[in-house]
Each structure stands twice: as C-alpha cells, then as structure tokens.
Amino acid sequence: MTSILQPTVNLDSEAIRRIREEKKLTQLYVAKVVGVTTDTVSRWENNRYPSIKRENAVRLAEALEVDVEEILEKNEDDVEGVDEEAEPAEAFPPQRSKDSRAWLLLLPALLVLAGVIIYWLMQRQDTLVGRFEGYRSLPPYAAPGEVIPVHIRLETDDTVKGYILRESFPKGWQLVEAAPPPTSLNNAEGVARWIVKPGDERNRVVYRLRVGENVGKIPSTAYFSGEIIVNPNGRNLSVSLDGDAVVEVDHVQWADLNGDGIVDDGEMLEASDTVDEMKGVHMDWDALEAIWDAGGYRWDEDDRVFVPHKPPAVEEPAPLENSQP
Structure with missing residues (x-):
C-alpha cells in the first residue's frame, strides 16, 4: 500500500526536551543544526508550536540523533493490544447481506485508489507550482x-x-x-x-x-x-x-x-x-x-x-x- 506523508506532524514536546537533556545538548546547538532560533526550539519543547512541517521534524530528529518517530506524538490508534475486559463475541453473529459484504471488500481498494490520486495530485501541483x-x-x-x-x-x-x-x-x-x-x-x-x-x-x-x-x-x-x-x-x-x-x-x-x-x-x-x-x-x-x-x-x-x-x-x-x- 502506498503511504501518504502528511505535510505537517505533531511533536512530542516532553520527548524532545528529555532526549536533548539526556544527550546533554544545548538549545543553541539544536537551533544551529535545524536552522532556527533558540526561541523556536524552546517553543517546541513547551508545546507552543505543537505541529511543524515534516522536513523540519526530520532535521530536528537529526540534531537530537534519534529516529524521527521518537519525537512525534504517538497515535492511540496505532497502539496494539487486546482489551482483556472486552466481552466475548457472539457465538452466532448476525449475517450480513451480500451487498454489504461486497462493499466491505471494495472499501480497502477504494481507499488505496483515493490515496494514490491524492498523492498524484500533490506531486502534480508541486511540479506545476514549485517549492516556495x-x-x-x-x-x-x-x-x-x-x-x-x-x-x-x-x-x-x-x-x-x-x-x-x-x-x-x-x-x-x-x-x-x-x-x-x-x-x-x-x-x-x-x-x-x-x-x-x-x-x-x-x-x-x-x-x-x-x-x-x-x-x-x-x-x-x-x-x-x-x-x-x-x-x-x-x-x-x-x-x-x-x-x-x-x-x-x-x-x-x-x-x-x-x-x-x-x-x-x-x-x-x-x-x-x-x-x-x-x-x-x-x-x-x-x-x-x-x-x-x-x-x-x-x-x-x-x-x-x-x-x-x-x-x-x-x-x-x-x-x-x-x-x-
């Protein structure tokens, strides 16, 4: 499946501060590597700039010498696990109609197609407009x-x-x-x-x-x-x-x-x-x-x-x- 990179990402401000202090890096050093001011780094660590462009997050991760995933907010939907208190499934679940089953089978393909189209349009726009x-x-x-x-x-x-x-x-x-x-x-x-x-x-x-x-x-x-x-x-x-x-x-x-x-x-x-x-x-x-x-x-x-x-x-x-x- 083609993954779509979002133009902006959400930062984990506590992780940024913790990693920088653990590695004994100054805000001035991080600012110089990323190409921003120390005030901007401070605002990242205090959650005053909760979201930034992905390329800036990559440069920040390089300055902190970690993978970029370590400084991003974790999506609760991505956490795997089993709810031990969940009620057991019914022995005989209700039967779905043939039409509903067909739509369920088509849904993943439609989502993939929509993602490919959006990605193509974004790439096409970048080609026509350029980067500024x-x-x-x-x-x-x-x-x-x-x-x-x-x-x-x-x-x-x-x-x-x-x-x-x-x-x-x-x-x-x-x-x-x-x-x-x-x-x-x-x-x-x-x-x-x-x-x-x-x-x-x-x-x-x-x-x-x-x-x-x-x-x-x-x-x-x-x-x-x-x-x-x-x-x-x-x-x-x-x-x-x-x-x-x-x-x-x-x-x-x-x-x-x-x-x-x-x-x-x-x-x-x-x-x-x-x-x-x-x-x-x-x-x-x-x-x-x-x-x-x-x-x-x-x-x-x-x-x-x-x-x-x-x-x-x-x-x-x-x-x-x-x-x-």
Whole structure:
C-alpha cells in the first residue's frame, strides 16, 4: 500500500526536551543544526508550536540523533493490544447481506485508489507550482519605542518564476529600514510588500521595526503574519510564512531571550548571529555591547531607552550558629 506523508506532524514536546537533556545538548546547538532560533526550539519543547512541517521534524530528529518517530506524538490508534475486559463475541453473529459484504471488500481498494490520486495530485501541483517557503525570525521581547530586528529566510526552487512577499506587522509600529527596500510600504496599516522578479536571487529579507510608543497595557502580545504569493498558470497561490509570529511587548531588551534583565554570553552570541543576518541595515551593536559589559540593563522611563546597569550583588545568607542544649 502506498503511504501518504502528511505535510505537517505533531511533536512530542516532553520527548524532545528529555532526549536533548539526556544527550546533554544545548538549545543553541539544536537551533544551529535545524536552522532556527533558540526561541523556536524552546517553543517546541513547551508545546507552543505543537505541529511543524515534516522536513523540519526530520532535521530536528537529526540534531537530537534519534529516529524521527521518537519525537512525534504517538497515535492511540496505532497502539496494539487486546482489551482483556472486552466481552466475548457472539457465538452466532448476525449475517450480513451480500451487498454489504461486497462493499466491505471494495472499501480497502477504494481507499488505496483515493490515496494514490491524492498523492498524484500533490506531486502534480508541486511540479506545476514549485517549492516556495519562508521562515520569519523575531526576538521574543520588544519594548515600546525600541527598534527590533526581523529576519525572513526564503527558500524557493528554480521553477518559481518571481513572487510577492507580503508581511503584516502590528499597527502603530514603523518599518524604519529594510534590505532590500520594500516595493510597497504602508506603515499606517502595518503592511510591506516585496516583489521578487524572475532571475532575482533572493534568499532573505531583513528589516528594522520600531515598536509603537502607545502599545497600551504592559506586558502585552503583538502578532505578525505573512505570505508568499505566486501566479503559476494564471492562478494565484500563496503559502503562509512559518517561524516566529509572536512578540511579547514589555520592558525587556530584544537580545535578552529569557527576560531576566541580563544579556549573558550565550544571548550575546545569539545577538551576534542576528546582527550578521541583518546585513544591509544598521544595527546598534555598540549599545548592545555596553549592556553586555555592564552585566545588565534597566529601563529609563523618562528617556524611554535601555541604559547599561550593573545588577546588585546577591548577598549570601549568614550561616546559622549551632545552638547548644
């Protein structure tokens, strides 16, 4: 029987975390191997991204050095066993009509035929349309008035003859710089478009986004969405961007991945990779380095900026004296 591979699969978040910790692998290592951010790996382990594309699951399994089945949710229908408390079958089961028996015999063949047709149509569509995918990377946090980096990685094959990338960001936020510059930009509505013409080699789009000053309640959540649009054979087709789609708005610097008020060495390495990916736009590395050197930062409410700040030393409690009887 021909098996149909589903385009997305459900992850077993507990298994992912357990396997990674058993093998003493860091989230940073897994993220590098798979080609995502550590925040994405964290969301896989916390079941915030319960389903992903099958090819990403395969890369994740390779990073964890296990078979892909070990990190997928188990289907209860696949569990074999016998119910010992089940009632015994009747000695003389009711007789089915000839028509019903014929349908039961034909059903497996019909299911196989339907599966073959669906598989053929999917393969045919891939041949006509080509492969086009996009993955967005966002920092986990953003502060009011702060400028954050956004990176979109594009993957297409040679059959895709030009396309449009459409990106939607929160209203009230401002796109201040992009590489390449957007073909169309509406900051009031939070929409930017890039037209990639046939022959243009484009594997990434990066932009800097200023968070709105009046974001309302702090903390809050901001949402992103985007799609890639192609027009093969005169019919519009689109696919949604994968990757990060949520940013928590709070008084946390964008490089502070866990929101503890400190940009540690591991987070600084992540920020360095992000800055490298943002080639073509200006990133204020000096300000980030000053926060790193100071050991921490604080939010200046008057100037509405982050300033370097050394966190206070934690005093260890004095040892308890042994009391004499």
